[in-house]
Amino acid sequence: MKRRILSCILALTMAASLLAGCGSDAGNANSSAKPEAAADAAQEDEPAAEEDAGNETGEEGEKFDKEVTLTFWSPTWHKDADEQVIADFAKIYPNIKIEATFYSTDDIKTNTKVAASSGTLPDMWYNWGGFNYANYYASADLCYDLSSYAKENGWEDKYLKSALDLCTLDGKIIALPQVYTGLVMWYRTDILEQYGLEVPKTFEELENICEVLKENGQASFSTGGWHIFRYLEALLEYYAGPEEHDALNTLEADWGSSEAVTQAFAKLKEWGDKGYFIDGYVTEDANNAKMYVFGGTSAMVMDNSGMASDVVANEYDTSQYSFFAFPTGKDGNTGRISSYVKTTQFNKNLTEDQFEAAMLFWDYYYSEESLKSHPSIEQPTAVAGAELSEAMKLADGMLEMIDAAGSYTTTDQDVPNEIMDVVFATEEAVLLGTIEPSAAGAEIQKAIDAYKAASK
Structure with missing residues (x-):
């Protein structure tokens, strides 16, 4: 019941904020307005002034009459944005202190x-998101279940569905989605145009592009080190299909007996042997992968939305870069896209006042006003319909494409690290020819069995 009352209060508060916000700017607080108003009220009605002494009102008419402190751990690359948002939020809600x-x-x-x-x-x-991160805290019953609040406050309309899906475990929303992105094929438009090639819609068309580029001495894919798995992951989705691929990643299906696992490893080896990857890709630093596309040595690279800001930051010609979904589907369908979400989780032991304050903070953080006032907020956000900054415009349409195609959690976020270490080692062994593709699944399954035995 308390939660329903709280939801009603929040709804009325947000409605008042929207009406007042039409003619105000949360970033420009007038610190002298509140003392003067309080003084006038005291002269007119002394008892009323005493009664409201503990109520702090923000410049947009927001009212929160509890003193609340929230501790918050955030990554260093969020520092500039977070500190700016926290400072502006404090002007609206001076009773809420965020200690970051x-x-x-x-x-x-x-x-x-x-x-x-x-x-x-x-x-x-x-x-x-995923097994190794957000799911860990939810499985240990350490984080707040956001399901009821999300349902009562329209999160299904506020956030992209696929982002919310990645924040859901066993039917419960375990985190607030902040940043959402996926792994797509970024390509040099000028290189494809040079050879009369069009964006592939099927797996067969993608391989045809690779063959044409090879005939002309051009590498197709840029990669290196652990980044090679980005291609293996897409091949697993293509050969296994969504149901089996999910079962493999949740360790419910047997990797050793899976024909799709063998096919994926065999295709990866075939691409390597045919020269579709850049020279020396097995030992290349993964962080250098996109540099080969920038330099024109390769035509494509599997990467996330951050590629857009890299192109702009390095002042490359934006007209020469675009992206498409790696075709993992069959019968002309795009197929699901590997994606991941960056989130905020909340301590299970938050008081009702703390939870209310936390939701007010994040409602402000991802409000349209805040996103416009704080361009350093990490993008692309998981907010549905949010506009990208100028530096990210090249990635426009990516999230909508992922949302329409469907997604699955990037494997190395969803599979235990101990097992992923074996996957990476097995992948390298296959590419170097020391293990046959047909034996790869069995090697990985051994690691899975050992992990399960140790976890009992």
Whole structure:
């Protein structure tokens, strides 16, 4: 019942904010307005002033009469954006204090796991989706179940469906989706045009492009190191199909007996032997993969939406870059796209006041006004219909494409790290010829069986 009352209060508060926000700017607070208003009220009605002494009102008419502090762990690359948003939010809700601590990628992953084991998790923390990250805290019953709040407050309309799906475990929404992206094929439009090639819609058309490029001395795919798995993952989706691929990733299907696993490894080896990848790709640094596309050595690279900002930051000709979905479907269908979500999770032990304050903060963070006022907020956001910044315009349409095609969680976020280490090693062994593709699945299944035995 309390939660229903809280939802009604929040709905009325948000409605008041929308009406007031039409003629105001949350980023320009007038600090002298509130003391003067309070003084006038005190002269007219002393008892009323005393009664409302604890109620802080933001410049847009927002009212939150509790003193609340929320601790928040966030990555260092969010520092500029988060600090700006927190400062502007404080002008609207001065009673809500957000205490942010910033960590590197590795440190935030490690520190949250340590905090989880010691019972010292912050009130909110940044995380990634999937088994190794967000799901871990939900499975351990450490994070807030957002399902009821999401349903009562229209998250199905506010956020992209596929992003919310990746924040859902066993029917419960376990995290708020912040950033959503997927792995698509970025390509050089000028290179394809040079050889009269069109964007492929089927797997066969993609292989035809590779063959034409090879005949003309042009590498098709740029990759290296762990990044090679991005192509193997797409091949697994193509050969296994959604149902079996999901079962493989959840360790419910047997990798050793899967024909699709053998086919995917065999095709990856075939592409390597045919020269579809750049020279020396097995030992190349994964971080250098996109550089070969920038330099024109290869025509395509599997990458996320960040490729768009890289093109702009390096002042490359944006007309020479675009993207398409790796064709993982059959019968002309695009097929699902590997994608992942970056999230915020909330401590299960939040009080009702803390939870209300947290939701007010994130409603502001991803409001249209905030996104326009704070262009340094990481993009693309999971907010449906949100406009991309100028630096990200090249990725326009990507999220809609993923949402329409459907998605699956990027494998290395969904499969335990101990098993992924074996997958990477097996992949390299197949490409170097020390293991046959037909034996790859069995090697991985051994690791899965060992993991399951150790987890009992």
